[in-house]
């Protein structure tokens with residue numbers, strides 16, 4: 001725990017502790033309030049299912065078909081795949097990362113800001129009079145949670161698939177980060193790069209950077225295997241190992257670069273570029289300056 | 304130097320040394336050595352100074368680096384690798400990085416210096432090539448330079464492999480594959496080098512010896528030879544008013560050039576330190592230890608090996624089976640052909656040029672690149688060839704950062720590797736000729752002064768001014784080609800140099816070398832354009 005002692009002495013450590021304490025109080029308070037308790041309830045009522053279907057029809061049916069059976073164009077090529085049996089985790093991953101509803105299907109569905117009904121920052125909610133900013137935010141979050149839960153429940157009701165992991169399941173296993181790193185390098189780095197910066201795949205596809213994914217989304221990506229990414233089920237990578245990987249990703253992206261600027265953490269290409277542009281560039285300027293300086297006293301001499 | 308005022312304590316020993324070594328006359332002679340002044344002459348110096356910095360920082364690193372492939376379990380201060388199995392070499396590099404005071408800085412200085420060393424050698428070589436400074440009597444130094452470049456590549460490759468991290472392991476794997484692809488003897492050489500199956504236990508200790516002893520030793524010897532020859536032959540000089548083939552114009556080594564070059568050492572050291580302090584390089588703790596099962600996106604070698612990586616990446620997957628042996632063209636061609644082409648071409652060039660142009664004279668004044676359009680165009684052909692290979696080595700990064708398909712980049716490079724050099728040749732040659740034409744125009748009716756004059760009749764003209772002496776001298780440094788030998792003299796006897804197939808080829812090449820020459824001569828007031836037509840048809 002050497003790093004912890006060192007960290008504690010940093011000037012901002014005090015503020016950080018206060019912030020964490022405030023946040024914890026907020027979470028506990030929210031946990032006791034009845035509204036969110038309802039939203040996290042996983043057993044869906046008929047009302048919820050109906051609400052889920054309604055959301056689906058409004059946002060998704062245009063591509064995935066009215067019964068989520070998938071759609072095809074005139075030539076018989078799939079426009080959007082069937083969602084029967086993909087499970088709640090896939091829906092949660094796709095919708096919470098903003099990938100779905102898709103905008104213009106291309107080689108790759110990019111991560112983007114979720115549409116308002118699934119976005120805690122932009123969703124429209126009726127606030128009670130005199131609600132504070134804090135309360136408004138909690139209300140918006142609750143509304144989004146409910147929408148997500150309902151649409152997940154609806155897709156789940158069409159056929160079972162992997163369910164959304166609980167907070168415990170995705171908690172980073174910080175004591176196993178070494179193992180997580182090893183697993184990440186053997187299973188993920190070939191697509192996502194050693195530091196999770198992303199990389200190119202074939203046919204115009206790419207593996208995105210993992211800089212914004214929440215632990216839940218990382219877990220879901222592993223169990224659902226979106227697009228070109230393989231599925232890592234519990235036999236290939238155990239749930240415990242998944243938490244180790246999550247710890248590795250989360251720690252790596254917040255880790256400082258001890259050697260200065262990380263140059264995008266993409267490896268030797270950026271280093272070569274910096275060597276030529278900055279290194280040789282500066283030295284050529286220096287050479288021009290030095291050779292342009294004429295000594296005052298010495299006249300030009302002939303050998 | 305006046306020793307008259309020196310105190311006895313200093314004067315005594317100095318006289319002692321001088322009486323025995325005769326160093327005063329030696330010093331007197333050499334301290335006056337003249338060095339011409341042009342920024343591009345300092346490029347080689349960057350390489351020299353980076354090499355000195357490499358020697359110093361490398362020695363520091365050897366104090367802590369353990370060249371051993373023995374497996375250990377890490378429990379050091381970098382928590383993210385706690386409990387991970389790795390080689391001792393990797394562990395000791397982690398220790399240098401995180402536990403040795405100043406260790407990370409030293410590693411980074413060493414690596415940035417390596418990058419600048421290679422980049423400077425390349426830039427220096429280009430300068431020498433494009434100004435024709437490799438011409439007689441300097442061919443030997445040109446060859447030594449090529450040797451230094453090759454050794455630098457190897458030295459870098461070996462150094463890059465030492466920390467035994469995931470990226471250097473990938474590099475080693477490719478090296479092993481390339482060696483194995485050599486027909487017949489490949490597997491034996493690989494077994495010999497690696498001491499058995501890849502990766503084995505021996506490769507890092509062996510590379511270590513090569514990296515810190517053998518190759519730096521040879522480099523040092525060659526650098527010394529390079530410098531001594533240069534000292535003896537003196538620098539070439541850029542054309543100028545006072546410059547002539549018979550003497551060098553510049554500043555004496557002491558004190559002017561010494562001060563300048565001393566300052567330049569400090570500049571080089573400063574820039575390398577700047578990079579090493581503010582830009583992270585080779586973060587091996589992020590790559591993780593070498594693990595045959597792991598590979599990262601964006602696995603690349605250092606830039607100077609990039610062209611080999613690129614040629615591997617763009618090569619189609621061809622193999623032939625001959626009498627039970629597989630000949631892996633897909634590895635063999637990209638590993639040997641580009642390097643072979645560039646190095647053989649560069650090595651032979653001075654001799655081929657001499658043969659083609661029939662120019663056996665000494666040259667101490669450089670050509671301006673525009674005045675040797677064929678050479679400049681050939682040089683650009685090489686640069687573009689190398690550049691395309693180099694870019695292809697980073698095709699995944701290009702695809703990712705510029706959002707294009709990876710396959711598209713591969714196909715683009717496959718076309719560009721053939722089309723690019725040809726285009727480069729044509730375009731460069733046109734640019735050179737265009738510049739010559741503008742020189743000819745300047746000589747014929749002065750340069751455009753930018754001053755507009757109104758004539759009494761109301762007409763506006765731009766005043767053309769006679770160029771300054773200096774500018775004139777530079778422009779007139781262009782040598783007009785001698786008319787090539789007529790294939791037969793007036794009696795119908797073929798000239799001896801054009802006889803036979805070889806002579807025929809030579810005569811052809813000679814004509815191609817000088818084709819479309821544009822005469823630049825002191826103003827006769829005639830239209831430059833017309834003059835050049837005449838001349839190129841004239842023979």
Ligand code: HEM
Pocket residue numbers: 354357358360361362364365368396399410413414417420455458459461462463464465466514515519522584585
């Ligand atoms: C032209 C000369 C040289 C070049 C191009 C070169 C290049 C390199 C490179 C690229 C590395 C990898 C550095 C890294 O970890 O990021 C390296 C490592 C190393 N070099 Fe050199 N080097 C040169 C000369 C030397 C010399 C003269 C010595 C010793 C006297 C030396 C000792 C070492 C050691 C011990 C390492 C491994 C330690 C480490 O990676 O941190 N090098 N070299």
